[in-house]
Amino acid sequence: FNGIEESDFCLVIGANLRIDAPLVHARLRKRALLGGFDLAYVGGKLPSHRDFTFPVDYLGDNPNTIKDIIAGKHPVSSKILNAKNRMIILGMDALTRSDGHALIESLGAYASATPIIQNDWNGFNILHKAAGRVGGLDIGFVPQKDGKSTLDILNAASTGEIKVVYLLGADEIDFDLLKKAFVIYQGHHGDRGAHVADVVLPGATFIEKNATYVNMEGRVQQTIQGLQPPGEAKEDWRIVAALAESLGQTLPYNTLDDVRKRMIKENVIFERLDEISKMPWRPMPNLKSTLSSESFKPASWSFYMTDPISRHSPTMAKCIQEIDEPIRQREIAYG
Template identity: 55%
Template structure:
């Protein structure tokens, strides 16, 4: 430890700390623009100047390593004068447009100028003007405001891993721009808006929509993927205006994917705001009592074994349990949460979790990815892998379908091909990558949905489990076997056992039984990724919040609440239980989902044994004690999963690269549609040209 004195207070700091980090230990404020704790040090804004004893000039505290016996002062006249001078230079070309700037009220430059500036400028010459840059449909630019802190460039390079931002020119003529004036193709591009300290980069969809002091903020959980990012929902009246990330070091750090941030404009499009009943082939508005009566009349004519239920990817645990209880009361064992067909067993929790944990990836030293398009499925898992690669000495291999160039990992990866029999070679020790796995201290295996939806998925699952055990990925102090989920609450549904009961049918079996007319009633709760063209013979009850694929085929529609409109519990891919908080009321006659199921059970004379959210959550804790723990990763019990057999000769299919429009909310988002057109299509075209 090093002994450093800051403002006459002696402290001890670890080797490698900078003066700025040392000052933060004693809560001494030093203003910064270019410095950010998650980015490499640039040292180019000079706002963090401090005085060091025996130094004739002030030093940049963000870049100066702390040394033993160092004496630092942060409030002397030299420091104050230096900060005023830096701010005066930064403001020389800055436009006086605070009243119309979207950064107003959240601007670091405003705050720091008020605290450390001189309040006047001696600059009389004409200001420099810089043209706006095209950074795509998400980022609005006003580059005259730019102070060249380079945070955006460093984020794109170090965190997102795509070098599509850079600086051209020198001195006063320096400009930040994109490659060939094209949109940024990263799924994390909008994080540069949060990083920009001056309003040069602002949110294009949110431009001129509101001021921060007009908004009501609610802390909640994102449901656009299975990471469980912590978010802040900003609302005005009855509308979600924007969604921003909250800091959670173990989950999303302080980043947020673009879909999670901007798909919220789809929340008010094509909403289901009242019940509907199909008459003569047409859906007609109805009351709740009429809708419930239609369901009751139909259920009277069928047996429990002729009823099946699906839950979708964004459904919260409370309504999943309520629907499971209702199906049990009806006598149906046909319950299914795996709407894409991934036959993961709910018997052993360690067999369907991301066991290493998201933060734990930083401690791994080798990684085998099987059938997972990580940048599309979970962009923030990609940032963790990218972060680990940046630490050095990290080997990654990928086995699966070919991934489009604009969606591949942004660091060196050994491509093992598309033949699933490579797993046999690794298991038998005949493949070169087995040496890396054998020598690694903390190897990990990431198994994705593209592998788990194949016909030989259960065999692949078994092979991967055997690889994990053979190469010591499963130990008391380490579990490197990971399932990469796409669905926000798939783990929560598996924890509650929303899978076929005794004698129950799985996803494909239910679909086949519907075609044979053995299953006559389908209760579909927020599941819009099913083959509805094969459900012609079934009576479909659809409960959800958007007029998406399921609603178009439904015989009765029960309007539910979106994730921003209800209190709900979600379990992310690593098994962390988190709770989303209601930010606003559902539109029209729509209700919270668990209340709909509870009310329906009463009409069916099968009243569920809970009337309040608290009582329902108590029952969740009885079903699975994991729900007693909030914001904790509880290790899952491990046992070999899958089944023995021979792998298919069919190679892995080319990876699906859909990212922007994958669910009922994002499919109705104008912003996501623009991203798909401006970014996805452009990047694919550019990739084809590069290949040619």
């Protein structure tokens, strides 16, 4: 996303930019108004209040369009090859489909084989919706060898194969699949996960702890604690360390500085605050997945309630009532 202002062509797939990332949409609009820039969109048809606010070439919602572009059989294929700085933005509405693996594999291979990836230019972008996901990926917080994905964990819990599930601030999953499991929830505001939990470990909000975040551009940022956590609430790393010790697995972290040193050991970008670190391009693994024929659809996504804090905010609730709901009713009335 760092090079939007220098790009001259962008292909957006399965991303509702005005809702998912308004600032990215604003930057693309600014680039379009300067001229010499084209944007094509493959995805579900967007309602008027969520559609792009600048000219866009809508390519429809058929996944076969992606195949044609990659195979060089679509008019957009030549636009990508003839552009100087071309970009792909792949949204989570696409990646959370059943064929998400196939999409990222095929598009990643396409990016590697074309000038989308160059020594001084990386035009392959994934638009995440969760604030902590980029940092989690940077630190390697992914299933390890023989590990399970989120969906695998949920399915195994639903059958009783997994007996205990630990939710670390996880509130955007299908909780009906956890009815047979013993659920531990670590988080704040008593959100969705807390309501199904057998044990709740109260954590601290972002203003109640010193924390590290990574934004969409890969810029590492740190925040400073402004308030003390209420009651029994603690910083997340302290909860995990205390739990590990009670289980006889003492972790080598006595201070926040110890945690941050380990983060830097895992990935050096955590040492470079407020900088965009250039990371080497890694080819996507070929798992021989296949694209589905199911049409793309924009996901239901409430702009004003995207996390536990905003879902408990009277102000955000009023925004839903006074802004979103009237628009929804007008769309129902006028089709």
